[in-house]
Amino acid sequence: xxxxxxxxxxxxxxxxxxxxxxxxxxxxxxxxxxxxxxxxxxxxxxxxxxxxxxxxxxxxxxxxxxxxxxxxxxxxxxxxxxxxxxxxxxxxxxxxxxxxxxxxxxxxxxxxxxxxxxxxxxxxxxxxxxxxxxxxxxxxxxxxxxxxxxxxxxxxxxxxxxxxxxxxxxxxxxxxxxxxxxxxxxxxxxxxxxxxxxxxxxxxxxxxxxxxxxxxxxxxxx
Numbered sequence: 001x002x003x004x005x006x007x008x009x010x011x012x013x014x015x016x017x018x019x020x021x022x023x024x025x026x027x028x029x030x031x032x033x034x035x036x037x038x039x040x041x042x043x044x045x046x047x048x049x050x051x052x053x054x055x056x057x058x059x060x061x062x063x064x065x066x067x068x069x070x071x072x073x074x075x076x077x078x079x080x081x082x083x084x085x086x087x088x089x090x091x092x093x094x095x096x097x098x099x100x101x102x103x104x105x106x107x108x109x110x111x112x113x114x115x116x117x118x119x120x121x122x123x124x125x126x127x128x129x130x131x132x133x134x135x136x137x138x139x140x141x142x143x144x145x146x147x148x149x150x151x152x153x154x155x156x157x158x159x160x161x162x163x164x165x166x167x168x169x170x171x172x173x174x175x176x177x178x179x180x181x182x183x184x185x186x187x188x189x190x191x192x193x194x195x196x197x198x199x200x201x202x203x204x205x206x207x208x209x210x211x212x213x214x215x216x217x218x219x220x221x222x
Contacts (some may be wrong), residue, residue, distance in 0.1 A: 001082075033080075033083070042061040068183070079169075084165045113201060116136075155186060175197075
């Protein structure tokens with residue numbers, strides 16, 4: 001699986017292309033990994049609640065067939081869409097999600113940042129007070145606020161059709177984060193969103209895309 005870097009593309013035609021690719025594929029169709037950057041857009045998951053979209057302004061809100069709630073895509077964010085046949089890969093959806101998250105964690109390690117999982121909340125988070133701390137999160141999550149002291153740096157939303165995946169993961173690199181304040185990110189009111197730039201990492205989209213693409217290719221292998 002070789003990453004195909006598409007650069008800046010609109011979301012809606014990319015979604016249609018993923019759906020068409022998945023519908024047409026056979027047991028012999030090679031897997032794919034599309035890496036791109038989207039023009040500003042809010043995307044809403046299948047079970048998404050409209051009250052999580054607070055004030056979209058001129059940014060379009062596009063309904064999708066992935067899981068999860070609303071999120072934002074925009075310039076300065078690396079979006080990766082693995083197009084995998086899970087039956088051929090030999091693992092199930094739960095492990096697939098774990099492998100994607102592990103690819104993000106390893107990508108963050110490349111930049112000296114420690115990423116964390118939060119139980120029941122797919123995606124990757126960093127400590128706001130010290131994103132470079134290598135200490136694991138310990139103890140139960142604070143009552144009523146599992147994200148206390150954390151910021152979300154990568155969002156994950158997937159779709160599986162006939163054992164084949166599309167949609168994927170978005171890693172925040174160097175963005176205008178203001179649009180996240182106009183939604184409840186991933187359905188969580190008050191959830192802070194960060195990118196590599198705001199936590200002190202100096203890199204660019206191309207480098208982050210290269211690192212994430214390599215990690216996804218490695219971690220998603222059969």
